[in-house]
Amino acid sequence: MTWRRHPRSASADDLLTALGRLTERARKTAESQKARVELAEALQRSMLPTRLPAVPGLQVAARYAPARNGLDIGGDWYDGFLLPDGSLGLSIGDVQGHDVEAAAVMGQIRIGLRAVATATTDPGEILRRANDLLLSVDQGLFATCSFLRFDPATAVVESARAGHVPAVWASPGGCGLVEDETGVPLGIVPGESYPVVRRRLSRGAALVLVTDGVVEGPAYPIEAGLEAVSGLVGSAVGQGASAGELAAAVMGVAALTEHTDDAAVLVLMGADGRAAPG
Template sequence: MTRRRPTRSADDLLTALGRLTAQALERAELQKARVDLAVALQRELLPAVLPDVPGLRSAARYAPARHGLDIGGDWYDGFWLPDGAVGFSIGDVQGHDVEAAAFMGQIRIGLRAVAAGVDDPGEVLSRANDLLLSMSCGLFATCSFLRFDPATGELADARAGHVPAVWATADGDWGILEPAGGVPLGILPGEAYPVTTRRMSDTEVLVLFTDGVVEGPSFSIEAGIEQVARLARDGVGGDPGELASQVIKVADLTGHTDDAAVLVLSRGHGVT
């Protein structure tokens, strides 16, 4: 004998619909709260301002990961060194959780501490690498560390597995700054990081970024870097903050779900 399912009244259906709607709204509010928490946490771990350096203008932007508490470990930093030079770093920690964000904060602090006593950017990365390995946390990070001398315009750069930067000048020249580097921080003990030294042109812009800006399912990292290069060529001599804002939007074109960071260093005259 087949038992008939009891007929539900319109009031019952409306009540059930109301309950489901309330649950959906509650989940949406919870998800928004999680996103807000992730963004707030990341911003608290990033510098509020960059150094005001004679002859050099700088700007940075950060875009959070797109999925709730997928807190990334991307960072940028800029700080004065004891000898009057300025240190800049940008990097990306493996993973997307609170542990990765905390590890990012430790790397930033570690780089600052080491750079205060070491002039050579390659040695800074080497010592930071050994420091991170001693912590035995199992995470690693890509990183570029730069040292800029305001008196000479000299820029020294060392790279630990990080994506290359893009540069452009007012005369239309441009290129990809891809110095020889070592493996990411936190993988191999005793790793050496070669240093590339060059003088920044008086009308040059240098754009550094994490892979979340230029790589995603929509197109390749090469296509992403070409997009950044085009923006850099168009942005020479302009407001570095505007250029950084334009570059961070490239991440939207890639279809990425990772977080993303951009750091722009600009020489020459223009809007501050």
């Protein structure tokens, strides 16, 4: 017996053609998204400092981790640079949104903070001017941010925050959240003011700042994340951990939250009178 293949109907051919087009479109979309993610990550990495300055009386360390799902990249940053009076300026923040646009705005804010800090070293004034600068370029995005100034002559930290996650303060005697008064995030309200808080960073004490990618996840509330960081920081400081060890340990909390956002950690730790690496 001879078997013959029945010809496909026109409708079947049309269906296969349409399926092929959809598959090709999906492939191109995936490739485009992958390219945008890779570009965003490259931008992010290139804009973060390769090292943080060392000043007497302070250990400083930082860590950054991209999003776990590889898509939400680009908005978080940390930075550190010397100010004209010899003190150290530090910032950490998170731009609304993700991908290339957020990475580009993050770079603008970071450069803007550095530029403003050449004219004033007051953290509240730096944030006020940076806020007005971000509004003037009309990017349509906002950012949370904390800016700090460490004076090596007095070991005093001056800080101001713009809607950013509270810091964690720890000393050998205890630890807790630093819920200082805050202004609204940068890029929302013109003329906003940012209160400045001053505290002395004694030897062995630590001030730890994070972005919400460290302490918040899809099923992990930010309160639980901050509690986990607070407990970890208190234990690490009590055991004499270095700033670098502490920064790495705090970043480990992000694994618990299963964060979908990128994440950054910045640690300041009081040291002896010599410049101390993180």
